[in-house]
Amino acid sequence: MNWDDMRLFLAVARTESLTAAGKALRLDPATLGRRISRLEDVLGCVLFVRSPRGYGMTEAGERLMLRAVQAEQALNEGMEDLRGQEGQLTGSVRIGAPDGVANFLLPQVTAAICDANPGLEVQIVAQPRIFNLSRREADMAIAVSPPKTGRLSVQRITDYRLHLAAHREYLARHPPIRSLADVSGHRIVGYIPDMIFDSELDYLSEIGAERVALASNSVAVQLNWLRAGAGLGIVHDFAMPFAEGVQKVLPEAVQLRRRFYLVRYGDDRKIARLSRFAGLLAEGVRAELARLEALA
The missing domain is CATH 3.40.190.10 (Periplasmic binding protein-like II)
Known part of the structure; x- marks a missing residue:
């Protein structure tokens, strides 16, 4: 098993679809399916339950995902150190958010962050629902009420x-x-x-x-x-x-009056890159929201 196997596994786990993961990886879905089957053979366990609705993770898949995400984060941190770009953020960050904040606040805020950090890639998943961070549907999420369960870190951003x-x-x-x-x-x-x-x-x-x-x-x-x-x-x-x-x-x-919260997986507080991004995101949302509300 190598990192490329983990990269493919994470893509399927996050999208729950060979087609969607294949598009993201620029890989034929049939080839991707064979690679996942081969990985399961090597590990001697079933990672996904196949159904017409997509690929859902088994308990073994959930356990592997936790370790794979940790490895991915360690790799990203190591690459940043080797590049010597301590002043800039690099890599990819995925944010989950209700479509109101995703449409009217996050585009401006994240564009400004990326302008200051050209090596950074930001993905916004705009869906009117609660995100499952433990399954790594996103690296962090904006919510309108604090979650009451799970190993999560919750930060108040601002009222609106x-x-x-x-x-x-x-x-x-x-x-x-x-x-x-x-x-x-x-x-x-x-x-x-x-x-x-x-x-x-x-x-x-x-x-x-x-x-x-x-x-x-x-x-x-x-x-x-x-x-x-x-x-x-x-x-x-x-x-x-x-x-x-x-x-x-x-x-x-x-x-x-309501309130926005920034929700992260608890262990991610130890990851400097994500913590720096979270700080910039919260600061940017507060500033942009105040600017727009003053125009309303």
């Missing part, structure tokens, strides 16, 4: 604000909204109720909305509905500068 909002053209076409009681007569945009993955995202219950006429699990889709003048919805203040014409409604009566 949300308001009820609509496009000015929608407001011009519909009856005026002078109080919360008037909201019930308007079309509501929000999350699909049974796909709200965190109770902190159940915004509409706080304004008494009983029916969501236009629903999506994506913040970006919801914002685009509002931009199109489709109805009323709760919007992150930091997203409003990206939606010309969308304005706050009842800003004094509807003021929501």
Whole structure:
């Protein structure tokens, strides 16, 4: 067994798919499948359960992944030392985040970090769900509530604000909204109720909305509905500068506040490269969020 075997194993474990891993590795899926089977033969154990839905790790695969990730991190640290680039970050970092922060905050923040660290590669996985860091779906994740289980390190980043909002053209076409009681007569945009993955995202219950006429699990889709003048919805203040014409409604009566956390696998605190990146990321998110909220 060599490092190349571990590299292929990690790609399949992280994507749970030969096709996706093959694309990332620029390797034919059939060849990759044979390499994984050969690795299992060498180790004398089954690493993946094959199914039409993809490749799920067995208990043996989970154990190997823990060691493979540690080896990968040690290799990255060693390469940085040999390059003598102590002042710069290199290698790859994957961030998991809800699509609101992934769409409207992380692109600017990570681009600035990469400008200062040309050898760094950043991947943003934008999905409206909770990430499993123990399975290395990402190196770190931004969350809206701190996890209560697992060997995880949790750092508060900053608070953020949300308001009820609509496009000015929608407001011009519909009856005026002078109080919360008037909201019930308007079309509501929000999350699909049974796909709200965190109770902190159940915004509409706080304004008494009983029916969501236009629903999506994506913040970006919801914002685009509002931009199109489709109805009323709760919007992150930091997203409003990206939606010309969308304005706050009842800003004094509807003021929501939530918090972002940076979540990492506990052992990663010992890895200087990831800790440095985490510090830059948190600092950048705080600064960019403050800038955008001031424009909202």
